[in-house]
Amino acid sequence: MSTDKSPSSPFCLLFDCDGTLVDSEILLAEVMGALLPEFGLPFSAQQYMDEFRGVRFQTIVQTLENRFQVLEEDTFSQLEAGMRTRMEARMRAELIAISGMPAALEQLSSHPKAVVSNGPERKIRCALESTQLGHHFAGNLFSAYTLNVWKPDPELYLKAAAAMGFAPQRCIVIDDAAVGVEAGLAADMHVIHLNHFPNEESTPEGALGIHHASELPAAISRLSTAAIA
The missing domain is CATH 3.40.50.1000 (HAD superfamily/HAD-like)
Known part of the structure; x- marks a missing residue:
């Protein structure tokens, strides 16, 4: 072209x-603030807003792994799938x-x-x-x-x-x-x-x-x- x-x-x-x-940023912040601690990665909605707005999800998880603990093998795909499912439900209901x-x-x-x-x-x-x-x-x-x-x-x-x-x-x-x-x-x-x-x-x-x-x-x-x- x-x-x-x-x-x-x-x-x-x-x-x-x-x-x-x-x-959508506050919805994503709340989803991550609830989900990431379930996988042993301390995180809050405010932390997303302050530090990670617009950043790739994988990069956020890798940053948290470097700070706290490395996820078990194959856990990331489960974590991301859970985040996407929860986020889509919130978006369709509230966005x-x-x-x-x-x-x-x-x-x-x-x-x-x-x-x-x-x-x-x-x-x-x-x-x-x-x-x-x-x-x-x-x-x-x-x-x-x-x-x-x-x-x-x-x-x-x-x-x-x-x-x-x-x-x-x-x-x-x-x-x-x-x-x-x-x-x-x-x-x-x-x-x-x-x-x-x-x-x-x-x-x-x-x-x-x-x-x-x-x-x-x-x-x-x-x-x-x-x-x-």
Whole structure:
């Protein structure tokens, strides 16, 4: 697919999923806070929110194993399966879109869009179905588990951009987590950091920080105007 997009054409918008499109982070934190101690790995929901938002599940478990104890052989697959089952049930029953995001997506209807997530494709689809946001993305879903590369590696966003037919410089990453912002910047893309915790987190240099999804259309318009100028 050609990546020869003119400066006046719409940017391609690459959205993270958890914490950016859907308010799933606290659900995941609670699931992990309940499940991991059952397997002998001390963990709390607050610890996920403070230290591990957006991080690959396997990386979280490996970090905890290094701190506490190594799981018995073949235990990880059982642990992950339990986490996925509990999480999907919580999402289908409780998940909502990030405040202001449905309206923002409607305002951005002229832009091609994709979801680029560290989560499995089944989880992405569950999130979009549960919040009725799927129609905005026309099936353009890119999972780290499918592409076998995880943020903060920029290759996940680069592969998504190539599949969408856009050069990195014509893409805008929208991500709430540090690993995603880092990946977008390393991919040489424009990055909007949806910073839910401005009193605790700072937006890295090179990214544009916003605090609410309602600010997203104006932020994208600002980047578009700057690119044309």
